[in-house]
Amino acid sequence: MTGAPSETIKQTLDDPRLQLAIYAASGRLMDHRATAVDAGVLPEYQDLRTQANQIKKHTIENLDYYLEQLEANVVAHGGTVIFCRDGQEVADFVLGLAKKNGARLIVKSKSMTSEEIHFNERLEHHQLEAVETDLGEYILQLAHQRPYHIVAPALHMTRYDVADVFTQRLGVEKEVVPENQTKIARAVLRGKFLQADIGVTGANFLIADSGGVVVVENEGNARLSSSTPKIHIAVAGIEKLIPRAQDLAVFLDLLGRSATGQPLTVYTSFLSGPRRGDEVDGPDEFYLVLLDNGRTKLLTDPEKRQSLYCIRCGACLNHCPVYRKIGGHNYPWVYSGPIGALITPQFHDITENGWLPFASSLCGACAEVCPVKIEIPKLLLKLRSEVTEAKQKQGAEGLERLAFRMFAWIMSHPRIYLLAGRIGATLAPLVPPVGPLNKWASQRTLPRPAKQSFHQLWAARKRQ
C-alpha cells in the first residue's frame, strides 16, 4: 500500500531470528499479563478498566481545569511549571537552565515523550551531554537506534549486538554474558548519576490535587535521576493527568499488570517538588515541563480524543498480530503498534501516514486488553474514512473509490449482482492474477468462484 515501508516490512518478515525475538518477547509479556489479570487473581479487573476509562474521560474533558490545579500545587510545593508548545521550546528551556547553572551533564530516565521530541539530539550541539540511563535505552543511544517497543526497547538486539555496541562505543573488551554486560553499564552509569548536574525523567501520571509526578520503573535509574542531581526536570505530555492521588489505586493496579504482569513495578516514585525542610537529600530545584506538541489537536474531535487516554503500557503492541510480525521499527514514529497506528495520523499528516490505519485486520485484540478501554479498531475505521476523504480531495486513489462505487451499485441491484456473479464465475479460470489478485496469489492459492451460486442451487432445490 502506498506510503507503507514495504521493503523493510518484507525484510523483517524474512528474518527468522527477528521474528522469533518479537514473537517470543511479546508472547511472554502477554502470558505475564494474563496471569496477573486472571479472574482468580484480580476479580475486579474489568471494573478497574471501566473506572480508569471514566476517570480519564473526565480528566481529558476538563483538562484545562486540572492543568491549572496541577500547576498551583506544584508551585505550592516549591516547584516550577513550564508549558511548552513543542520540542524546540523544551530544548530552549533546558538549554537556558543548563547555561544558567553551568550544567554539562544530564542523566535521563526512560521517557517516550522525550523521544517524541528528539530531546537528546536537540541538546547535542550545545556542549551538554544527555545520557540515557535505562539499560535498554542506553544501549540504543550508543547504537544510534530508536526503541523497538514501549516497554522492551532493545527487543530486536541480541547479546552479540550489545557486545559489539559496548566494544565499539565504550572501548571495553568483548563481553557477551547479559549479566556482565549489565554490570558494565551499571558501572559507567553510576559515575554519570553521581556527576550529573541535571536529572530528567518522564512521568507516568501527573497528579492534579498533589502537584505530583508518578514515575514507575524496575531498574532504579529514575529514582537516581531524580535524587542525585541538584536539578530535577520531569517532562510529560499534558494528557498524563489524573485528578487525585487516590486515583492511583486504579491506575497502578492496571499499569504494571498490563505492561509486564507485575502488580507493582519495582519502584513507584511519587515526587512533588524539590527537597523540603530538613529532608537530607533530593534536588534543590524541580521543574515540570508540560508538553503539547499536537495533543490539543487531538482534543478537538470528541470521538477520537480518547486516543489521549493511553497510559503507555504496551499491552496493545504485545497482542497485535501485525506488530508481532512487523516489529517496532516499521512504524514511522516513536509510538508503534495499535496506539501508534492510531495517533500518528492524528499528530502528523494524515495522507503521509494514511497506510497506518489500514495496516490492521481489525481483529480487536488490542481493545480487549487496553486498560483504559480505548476503542482502537473503531477509531482506526473512522481514520480509514478520513484517509479516503483526504485522498479524494487530493485527487488520489480515484480507482479504488470508483471500484467501491461500483461495488455499492452492484450490491444494491440484485439482478446486476447475480449477473456479475455468474460472469465472474465463468471468466475466473481465464483471468491471470493481476493487481489485487496478484497480491492475494503472492501468498495463497486463489479461491475459485463456485460453478453455481447459492442462489442458483437454492432455486434448483426448490424446483425439485
Added chain:
Amino acid sequence: MTSRDQILADIRTALSRSQGQPPAPLAAPLLRGPRFDRNLYVQTFVQRFEKLAGKAFVVPDAAAVIPQLSSLLDGKRVVASNAPFLEACGITRLAQVQSGFTDRDALRDACAAADVGVTSADYALAETGTLVMLSSRQEARLVSLLPPVHVAIVPRSRILANLDELLSLLPKPAEQSSSMVLITGPSRTADIEQILVRGVHGPGEIYAVIVEA
C-alpha cells in the same frame, strides 16, 4: 501570548469550556478494603516479599534484630538512615555502621561507598510485599538506593493491607514529603534478550526484618 496561555486557550476551544468553568462532577475514588485478615499481614508480606527474590525475617522484638542480621552486616561498610527505630534496634551502635548524616554530599559519598544500606520504612504493604519510604530527616532517599544491598527493619504495626489502604491513610502523599517511593523487590531488568538480571542501578539484594513487638 505565552505558551501557557496559548495551550490553555487551545484546550478550552477544543473542549468548548471557558476559563474558570468548574469541572463536571467525578465519582469519589473507589478504594478497596483488605482481602484478608489483619492477623495474616505479616505472613502475607513475607510470602510476597520472598516471591520477589527478597529475603524476609520475622523477629519477636528489637533486641533480636542484630543477631538476625549479623552475617549480613559483619565486615561490611554499612550506612544507616536516621530512623529512630534503627537506634532502638541497636543498629546505629555497631562499629561498621555510619549514620546520623544531615549533609547531602556526605551522605551521598558514604552511600556510594557502602556495601549495605539499612533503613526503616514508613509502611509496608502485605499484598504486594512492598516497602513504603517517605523522604525526611529520618529517611534519606539514597540509603535505600545506592548501596547494592538494602535492609529494611520495620515494626509489624506499620504493615498495611495494600496500596488502597495506604492511599486511604495518605490521600495526599505530597503533603508529607517531596518523595514517596514504593519498593517492590530488588532492582531488575530484562532489556537484553529478555533475560532477567538483578541489581541494575538500585540494590540487587533486599532484606526485610519485621519486628513483632
Added chain:
Amino acid sequence: MKVSLFVTCIVDQVFPQVGIAMAEVLERLGYEIDFPPAQTCCGQPAFNSGYPKEACTVARHFLDVFRDSEYIVVPSGSCTSMITHHYEEIFKDDSKRLEETHRAAPRVWEFSRFLLEVAKAEDVGARYDGVVTYHDSCHALRELRIKNGPRRLLAKVQGLTLREMDVAEECCGFGGTFSIKFPEVSGAMARTKIESIRKTEAGAVVSIDSSCLMQLQGVIDRAGLPIRTMHLAEVLAFR
C-alpha cells in the same frame, strides 16, 4: 417456524455448500426456510475500506430485503456483527434507517448462536469421524462474544474429536482488504496459524466464518498440506 437465511456474498458466490448445509441442519430441526432472493451483501467490504457512504447504500438494501423477516440466520460472525454492531455507525445521521437497524439487529442471529439460543439444540444429530481443531474468528469472538457455543455443538457431533490449537484466538490475517494491501503480513499471520494447526495433527480446521477459512485454505494449499477447512454448518450437516 420460519427462518430467513442471509447467506452472505462470499458464501453465495464462493462457498454455496455452506449455505446448503446450514439450510439442511435447520430443516432437520423442523424450520421452514425462507431465502429472500434479492439479498446481496451486508456492506462490510466498503465500510472496512473507509467508504462508509458506499457501505450505506448496500446496508439500506439489506434492511429493505429483510424488513419482514422474524429470524435472520447468518453463517458468519463478521457479517452478523457488521449489522448488529456497525450499522449504528453507518446510519448515525439517518434516524429512519437507525430505527430500522434497532428493530432488525435483535433479529439477526449468527448460525451457532441461533442453534443454541433459539432452537435450543446442542445435538443436531450430526456424525463426523475425525479430528478437528477450531479457529475463533475475530469478530465472532470479540464483538459477538462467541467462544464456547461452537465448541459445545462440535462436542455433540458423534465420532468427532476436537483438539485445541495453542493460538485459536489469534487472527488468521484476512481482515478483508488488509489481505491485499498487506499481503506479506497477512500471509505470515496465516502461516503462524497453520503451524499451530499442524501441531494438533487435526485433519480439518473449523470456523464460523468463511472468509477466515478461505484465507487459511489458500495458505494450506500453497504449502501442500493435507488439511481441509470446514464451516461449522458443513460439519453439523454431516450424517
